[in-house]
Amino acid sequence: MKSLIAGGLMVVLLAPGVFSQELTANDIIQKVNDQFNTETSYGKSKMTIVTTSGQKRTFVQESWSKDRGEKNLVRYLEPRRVKDQAVLMLNHADDIWMFFPRTQRVRKLATHAKKQKMQGSDFSYEDMGSGDAFVDDFTSKRLEDEQKEEQDCYKLELTRKQESGSSYSRLIMWIIKENFLPVVIDYYDDKDPTYLLKTMVASDFREIDGIPTSMKVVMFNQNDNTQTEMELLEVKYNITLSDAMFTERSLKK
Amino acid sequence: MLILVFLISGSLAAQEKIEIFGYFESQYMGTKVKSDYYQLFSNKLRLDLKSDLTENITFAANFDYITYHGKKEWNILDFLSPDIISQVPPGMESFYILPFSNRTFLDNAYFKLSLKHFDLTVGKQQISLGTGYVWNPMDVFNIKELVDPTYEQPGHNAIRLDVPVGNAYTITALYSPDDTWKNSAKLIQFKGRISHFDYSLVAIEKVWRFHDYTRFDYEKMNFLELPEQRRLLGASTAGELLGMGVWAEFAYNWMNLTENFYELVIGTDYTFDFQTYFMVEYYRNTLGKTDHKQYTLNDWMRVFAAEQKAISQDQVFVLIQHPVSDLINLGLQSIYSISDQSLALVPVLNYSFSENIDIMAYLNLNFGKEGTVFSKNMGNGGMLRARIYF
Secondary structure, X not given: OHHHHHHHHHHHHHOOOOOHHHOOXXXXXXXXXXXXXXXXXXXXXXXXXXXXXXXXXXXXXXXXXXXXXXXXXXXXXXXXXXXXXXXXXXXXXXXXXXEEOOOOEEEEEOHHHHHOEHHHOXXXXXXXXXXXXXXXXXXXXXXXXXXXXXXXXXXXXXXXXXXXXXXXXXXXXXXXXXXXXXXXXXXXXXXXXOOEEEEEEEEEEEXXXXXXXXXXXXXXXOOOOEEEEEEEEEEEEOOOOOHHHHOHHHHOO | OHHHHHHHHHHHHHOOOEEEEEEEEEEEEEEEEOOEEEEEEEEEEEEEEEEEOOOOEEEEEEEEEEEEEEOOEEEHHHHOOHHHHOOOOOOOHHHOEEEOOOEEEEEEEEEEEEOOOOEEEEEEEOOOOOOOOOOOOOOOOOOOEOOEOOOOOOOEEEEEEEEEEOOOEEEEEEEEOOOOOXXXXXXXXXXXXXXXXXXXXXXXXXXXXXXXXXXXXXXXOEEEEEEEEEEEEEEEEEEEEOOEEEEEEXXXXXXXXXXXXXXXXXXXXXXXXXXXEEEEEEEEEOOOEOOXXXXXXXXXXXXXXXXXXXOEOEEEEEEEEEEOOOOEEEEEEEEEEOOOOEEEEEEEEEEEEEOOEEEEEEEEEEOEOOOOOOEHHHOEEEEXXXXXXX
């Protein structure tokens, strides 16, 4: 009976337009957060960087996530130059280890490393890290709803909390009302909250294992005039993953 | 030998689940020594093989083939001060030659058995110990290149057992056999995690094969070897303090014949919001000397021969790196000997030419006075390296 009530509540919350006016910014961002952080997940993705000179660089990686994004492991498959390089992030990316197969060394990185570009792309490790960042590092304010990328969206302004170590002072986020997936996120400069650094645009929305998923994300870097596309080739949710997978031992495999 | 390597790899590739990869590296190195300019070119082909033989057993190997061209014999005395050269025994002047000979060798070849409760690795394998970036007091197996510390290290013949204890702790036992049990290296290490800090404790026993570079062993046609038992207790940690990365590594060495000594590394790093990366690492080695006037021919030769990590007692390494574009990283390394107050500056450029081609170039500029570790006599020069991965 309890589950039926809970299920019923879920339907009401997800029904577009019904109670949308009553949803606060915190409600919305919490739903986005919950959507991102499934219990476990596996993904294989292709990252294509379009450089300033117009050249393309392609990376293929596998990633595993557990405990609603608290544990993450990323391993590169291609190109050869970075094959088997791996990154382990625990405690919502507060602890990061990187494995370099050529030297067989594991290096513990401090959280400042999250600011670094991932393989020279327009995504930083922070962009790829824990989905809890939206809730933990920012306070949310609801702005007037808007159409974005032909979708009915909630529009939120996320302002960095004083104690947060995020490298963005502010985010503007458009969230699809129908599935609570962000369709566009504007990232603003660390020091100047009016200076737009990057814009992320999501597309190709599909339901995988009952969970709405954007299969393609493009990050446009206004500052460097570059862009990086991240395409999900394969994704699975709520699979069985052991804790042993998220250890230094597993990182080296 | 190379033909054999290709035959083996070809036949292995024909089987399932064999991965063949590696890289080709072409390198130019030039150094101005006195009034001359020495040039050395090298080509290196590294062929890696990897196969999952069963669900639990992995086999991996690397073959290296290196050719040298240009100045293939460097006279070490060209880099030393007259005071040091005067210590060379009469008639031995021609022995201080550093040769660069073409080489083909099996760098690593091992299998790894991974079961639920342990990993067992048997064969020639890389051994990396410690948290230091440039110097690793705990690592008695390798000495990193000062200006190129992330270059891969050679494999060592060993049997290694890693036993995880829970998800945060690992006990490692390693045995690297030599001619007798007594002369073989033995290691035991405990690694763990407390809060946001990793730490490790290590105990090692290994014979240190020093040489006396003022005496020649005509039977072995080499400088006289002075093997000595070395026992080491070490500890390392890495974590975060006030938003900055911090690490430390310490090792105390009990020597059988000569003086005991210790090594210490303390480092910190930070990435600024504008993507500039900054690192400082301090290194103390009490085997090193506190003044350049104390350096001997043996000290210099042991450093050149990679028997000893440093000639001066206290050194600092500083690295500043910035991605000037999405493909180019510019950096400046500086290495300062606090003991003899000499400085080397190494501007570095890394260029990602294409997906699988990296280009690296650096200049090596020494500013110390004669006789110091980074003296102008060491020669100012540079290196250009292109590496193609396949």
